[in-house]
Amino acid sequence: MSFSEKLRRAFGNLLAPRQTPVDKNEESAEMLLRKSQAAFNERNYEAAFLFLKNAAEMDNAMAQFILGLFYETGIGTKRNPVESEKWYRKSAEQDNFLGQYHLGIFYYQGCVVGKDLAEAVKWFRKSADQGYAEAQCELGLCYQNGEGVSQDKVMAVELFRKSADQGYAKAQCKLGLCYQNGEGVGQDKVMAVDWFRKAAEQGYDKAQFYLANCCFNGTGVEQNFAEAVKWLRKAAEQGYVKAQCELGICYMRGWGGQTGPRRSGKMAPQSRGTGQSSCAMRARYLL
Numbered sequence: 540m541s542f543s544e545k546l547r548r549a550f551g552n553l554l555a556p557r558q559t560p561v562d563k564n565e566e567s568a569e570m571l572l573r574k575s576q577a578a579f580n581e582r583n584y585e586a587a588f589l590f591l592k593n594a595a596e597m598d599n600a601m602a603q604f605i606l607g608l609f610y611e612t613g614i615g616t617k618r619n620p621v622e623s624e625k626w627y628r629k630s631a632e633q634d635n636f637l638g639q640y641h642l643g644i645f646y647y648q649g650c651v652v653g654k655d656l657a658e659a660v661k662w663f664r665k666s667a668d669q670g671y672a673e674a675q676c677e678l679g680l681c682y683q684n685g686e687g688v689s690q691d692k693v694m695a696v697e698l699f700r701k702s703a704d705q706g707y708a709k710a711q712c713k714l715g716l717c718y719q720n721g722e723g724v725g726q727d728k729v730m731a732v733d734w735f736r737k738a739a740e741q742g743y744d745k746a747q748f749y750l751a752n753c754c755f756n757g758t759g760v761e762q763n764f765a766e767a768v769k770w771l772r773k774a775a776e777q778g779y780v781k782a783q784c785e786l787g788i789c790y791m792r793g794w795g796g797q798t799g800p801r802r803s804g805k806m807a808p809q810s811r812g813t814g815q816s817s818c819a820m821r822a823r824y825l826l
Contacts, residue, residue, distance in 0.1 A: 568599035575605070588615030595626060603630035604638040611641075624651040631662060639666035640674040647677070647686075656687030667698065675702035676710040683713075683723070692723030703734065708743035711735075715749065719759070728759030739770060747774035748782045764794050 575590035588609050594602035607626035610619045624645050630638025643662030646655045660681050666674035679698030682691045696717050702710030715734030718727045732753050738746030751770035754763045768789050774782035788794075 568594040568597040568602060571597075572599065572602050572605075575602075584609075584615035586615075595629075598629075598633075600630045600633035600635040600638065603627075603633070604635050604641070607638065607641060620651045631665070634665070634669075636666040636669040636671045636674065639663075639669075640671055640677070643674065643677065656681070658687075660687035667701075670701075670705075672702040672705040672707035672710065675699075675705075676707055676713065679710065679713065692717075694723075696723035703737070706737075706741070708738040708741040708746065711738035711741075712743055712746040712749065715746065719749075728753075730759075732759035739773070742773075742777070744774040744777040744779040744782070747771075747777075748779055748785075751782070751785070764789075768794065 571590045571594035575587045575594065578584070578587035578590060588606075591602055591606045591609060595606040603626045607623045607630065609615050610623035610626065612618065624642070627638045627642045627645065631642045632638075639662045643659045643666065644650075645652055646659035646662065648654065652658075660678065663674045663678040663681065667678045675698045679695045679702065681687050682698065683695035684690065696714065699710045699714040699717065703714045711734045715731045715738065717723050718734065719731035720726070732750065735746045735750040735753065739750045747770045751767045751774065752758070753760050754767035754770065756762070768786065771782045771786040771789065775786045
């Protein structure tokens with residue numbers, strides 16, 4: 540998710556109806572947040588930053604999170620990862636799910652704070668427990684890879700599914716791979732294609748590449764070279780290198796029509812574990 544999209548989501552939360560009355564101080568902070576949003580929409584980023592900083596200093600958790608984003612990206616102020624971490628932490632400690640997620644990312648990457656996977660898992664879990672799809676997906680990856688927590692591929696699938704059901708494309712793609720490879724769930728290549736397609740239709744380049752290979756090989760879906768080329772092209776146009784390579788081979792061989800290439804009944808070689816065609820192996824096979 541881009542910085543602008545995260546800001547729109549964060550600012551959008553300000554418009555949700557309040558369930559409890561607020562004190563005068565918090566009401567003033569929300570007013571500053573709205574002014575910050577208006578300034579941001581007018582591309583007056585310096586003013587947006589100043590309004591945010593004042594609101595954050597009033598202990599408003601959402602303002603603290605957004606201020607962390609401003610510091611992290613250098614919008615309206617000089618980029619400062621140390622300040623970004625400070626404000627993410629203040630927001631996270633007030634149980635803001637966005638602050639928790641971003642603090643978890645800092646621990647996972649070792650940005651400012653020392654790399655600490657167990658601490659990353661702690662903050663991802665806090666955010667995921669509040670239903671945040673991105674945190675659910677990252678926590679799922681930690682379980683899948685045994686990072687900061689004991690490896691549990693069944694739990695990984697459960698978390699990917701929670702995230703995917705909310706429409707998060709990365710999680711949909713990860714869930715598709717789990718079904719394709721039978722990791723943490725029974726192997727089901729038709730279901731894998733369904734999840735790849737959901738993510739691909741949202742523009743997720745990796746899912747477009749995986750879907751293309753399924754179409755190319757007839758894995759979980761009827762073999763269709765034109766459809767494969769269509770999805771390869773979409774991924775390639777986003778700069779996905781593997782897709783660019785395979786699309787180049789398709790162009791070179793004149794593939795993409797309904798009849799497809801003649802390969803003496805053989806399928807293209809597949810890379811181990813993923814069930815996806817390997818660009819390098821395919822080139823060696825064809826040339």
